[in-house]
Amino acid sequence: MFSFFKKKPAPAATAPAPDRAPEAPTAPAAPGVPVPAPSAPPAAPTATPAAAEPVTAAAPTEAPAPAPAERAGWLGRLRQGLARTGASIAQVFTGTRIDEALYEELEAALLMADTGVRATEHLLEDLKRRVRDRKPQSPAEVRALLADALTDLLAPLQRPLEVGAHQPTVMMVVGVNGAGKTTSIGKLTRHLADARQRVLLAAADTFRAAAREQLAVWADRNQVQIVSQEGGDPAAVTYDAVVAGKARGVDVVIADTAGRLPTQLHLMEELKKIRRTITKAEPSAPHEVLLVVDGNTGQNALAQVKAFDDALQLTGVIVTKLDGTAKGGVLAAIARERPVPVYFIGVGEKLEDLQTFDAREFAHALLD
Numbered sequence: 349m350f351s352f353f354k355k356k357p358a359p360a361a362t363a364p365a366p367d368r369a370p371e372a373p374t375a376p377a378a379p380g381v382p383v384p385a386p387s388a389p390p391a392a393p394t395a396t397p398a399a400a401e402p403v404t405a406a407a408p409t410e411a412p413a414p415a416p417a418e419r420a421g422w423l424g425r426l427r428q429g430l431a432r433t434g435a436s437i438a439q440v441f442t443g444t445r446i447d448e449a450l451y452e453e454l455e456a457a458l459l460m461a462d463t464g465v466r467a468t469e470h471l472l473e474d475l476k477r478r479v480r481d482r483k484p485q486s487p488a489e490v491r492a493l494l495a496d497a498l499t500d501l502l503a504p505l506q507r508p509l510e511v512g513a514h515q516p517t518v519m520m521v522v523g524v525n526g527a528g529k530t531t532s533i534g535k536l537t538r539h540l541a542d543a544r545q546r547v548l549l550a551a552a553d554t555f556r557a558a559a560r561e562q563l564a565v566w567a568d569r570n571q572v573q574i575v576s577q578e579g580g581d582p583a584a585v586t587y588d589a590v591v592a593g594k595a596r597g598v599d600v601v602i603a604d605t606a607g608r609l610p611t612q613l614h615l616m617e618e619l620k621k622i623r624r625t626i627t628k629a630e631p632s633a634p635h636e637v638l639l640v641v642d643g644n645t646g647q648n649a650l651a652q653v654k655a656f657d658d659a660l661q662l663t664g665v666i667v668t669k670l671d672g673t674a675k676g677g678v679l680a681a682i683a684r685e686r687p688v689p690v691y692f693i694g695v696g697e698k699l700e701d702l703q704t705f706d707a708r709e710f711a712h713a714l715l716d
């Protein structure tokens with residue numbers, strides 16, 4: 349689910365759009381209030397003159413609860429995706445004794461699940477501490493303690509994406525080819541549009557005509573605007589989109605980028621250039637730099653988080669394809685080694701397959 353901040357007064361009431369000052373001073377200190385899950389009816393944050401407080405859209409009358417059936421269906425697909433990993437970890441707890449052999453088996457199972465050495469060590473130490481404190485009587489109880497330890501490890505990754513503190517909120521979406529960037533942008537756009545956010549897409553993957561067309565289909569489907577330019581320079585397209593977004597007073601600008609380049613130019617250099625260009629168009633932007641990673645790539649996903657974060661200072665991660673052969677442990681590795689918030693996880697290609705990340709829910713999907 350998203351959090352929204354109270355919308356500022358309509359741009360027309362303040363100053364002409366092109367030379368509006370950056371809106372940093374109003375950046376709220378407190379987290380926003382959750383607004384309905386993607387498919388729920390829109391919360392419609394209304395523009396009022398008092399702009400400082402986070403919107404109170406969580407009030408039952410304004411923000412109906414997330415559609416439970418949809419979330420449950422999604423959770424089922426997540427459980428299914430993680431079932432094999434879950435089974436091999438569960439195997440560790442089928443015995444009758446809580447001994448060193450159990451911990452050794454658990455270590456192997458966690459490593460197999462892409463958890464990585466550091467997060468595995470952390471989880472084992474934490475688990476042993478919990479076992480000393482709580483003195484469980486059976487391996488099954490130890491497994492419940494492991495779920496607690498995993499929840500605590502993952503908790504810092506759980507943070508809602510917030511829009512509304514800036515107008516527009518400018519997001520740049522990056523990641524290697526095929527990770528699911530364009531698909532995730534499409535789903536995200538739909539969720540934002542459902543919450544009555546006006547979205548403008550920038551087709552900054554200008555290298556492949558197919559990429560532009562794919563984004564245009566999503567734009568069309570969601571009835572949002574798109575800035576696209578055949579064979580154009582990705583940075584120029586993004587710049588135009590941010591300028592247009594400011595002029596038109598949209599709520600969110602999302603730039604889709606390329607994951608592979610046909611030229612000699614290094615991908616990271618190209619993406620850094622896009623990032624700088626966004627800042628030229630709006631000094632407070634980009635407000636979000638989101639990395640999309642394919643959950644199937646295991647420890648490589650962690651390497652991607654580190655590399656993209658070093659180059660671009662990520663604000664969030666979207667982990668896709670946890671419905672396939674993904675092992676899931678990589679989230680623990682990210683939490684331990686590069687804790688960038690995981691805004692969403694994807695478990696399929698359909699719209700409702702992208703949902704917010706919840707640490708406890710994920711830990712239990714994996715371990716119950």
Ligand SMILES: Nc1nc2c(ncn2[C@@H]2O[C@H](COP(=O)(O)OP(=O)(O)O)[C@@H](O)[C@H]2O)c(=O)[nH]1
Pocket residue numbers: 523524525526527528529530531532607640668669670671672694695696697701
């Ligand atoms: N199974 C599954 N497929 C996905 C998911 N997200 C994206 N895909 C598929 O992955 C492929 C690549 O996605 P795309 O958005 O084009 O990747 P991009 O190159 O990063 O823009 C497409 O076939 C998508 O339908 C997901 O969560 N689960």
Ligand SMILES: [Mg+2]
Pocket residue numbers: 529530531553559604605
């Ligand atoms: Mg794409």
